[in-house]
Amino acid sequence: MELEGLRRRFATLTTAHLADACIRAGLPVRCAPAPTRAVVPGGRLFGPAVPARHVGSVDVFLEAFENAAGGGVLVVDNGGRLDEACVGDLVVLEARAAGLSGVLIWGLHRDTADIRAIGLPVFSLGSLPTGPLTLGPRVDGGLAEAIVGSWRIGPSDLVLGDDDGVLFVPLARAAELFTLAEGIRDTERRQADLIRGGEPLREQVRFAEFLTAREADPGLTFRAHLRAVGGAIEE
Numbered sequence: 001m002e003l004e005g006l007r008r009r010f011a012t013l014t015t016a017h018l019a020d021a022c023i024r025a026g027l028p029v030r031c032a033p034a035p036t037r038a039v040v041p042g043g044r045l046f047g048p049a050v051p052a053r054h055v056g057s058v059d060v061f062l063e064a065f066e067n068a069a070g071g072g073v074l075v076v077d078n079g080g081r082l083d084e085a086c087v088g089d090l091v092v093l094e095a096r097a098a099g100l101s102g103v104l105i106w107g108l109h110r111d112t113a114d115i116r117a118i119g120l121p122v123f124s125l126g127s128l129p130t131g132p133l134t135l136g137p138r139v140d141g142g143l144a145e146a147i148v149g150s151w152r153i154g155p156s157d158l159v160l161g162d163d164d165g166v167l168f169v170p171l172a173r174a175a176e177l178f179t180l181a182e183g184i185r186d187t188e189r190r191q192a193d194l195i196r197g198g199e200p201l202r203e204q205v206r207f208a209e210f211l212t213a214r215e216a217d218p219g220l221t222f223r224a225h226l227r228a229v230g231g232a233i234e235e
Helices: 002-010 015-025 059-066 089-097 112-118 171-196 207-216 222-229
Strands: 045-053 073-077 085-087 102-106 122-124 146-148 151-153 157-162 165-170
Touching (some): 002 045, 002 171, 015 171, 045 059, 045 146, 059 073, 059 089, 085 102, 089 102, 089 112, 102 146, 157 171, 165 171, 207 222
Antiparallel strands (some): 045 157
16 A cells, blocks of 8 residues: 555655755645654654544544544644643543554644553643643534644645654655655765765755856855755755
């Protein structure tokens, strides 16, 4: 299955590699807000989005699990609220029982110690002891998409998370993006090995040539120069 192959490939990549691949492919770089972090440092997310827009009750999560494909990531939209937690240990346990591979919350979690013990990767904006404070009306389309920061995320998106944060990429372009990311990763590793071996990055990317060329052509960007010489430090 293609997703399983991509899951294995992601083990040797980072969200930074894939964000650079999006730039190279001309796609928007869609990241969860910067404070989004794993409950357990080192946690990683991989899987198609399983969206759920929270309005105060756990039933939306249970409904999302009813038809969720195995390996997906529950993407919880709680509007980025910082005055209540919307996911606790029971929801995370149920997500694991439903075969999901992780949980992403645009909002807060609670029951941190229990979530750590469960072991399913959970990313959120942080934690707070109180659960939902109010119950709002059900949102039409609340299982079709979730809003995370400025992005609308649905089942056609792949959710990727690591210590740098969370990135969303279109499933239809994932194989292409992973191939680009692997090329960027390999180039950066070669550059790092050469620096350790005594060849500064400035020499590798012929930086003196860039400065000379920029004098002749003030419109020349460093990114264009890197592409010409095979560098990969910016994208």
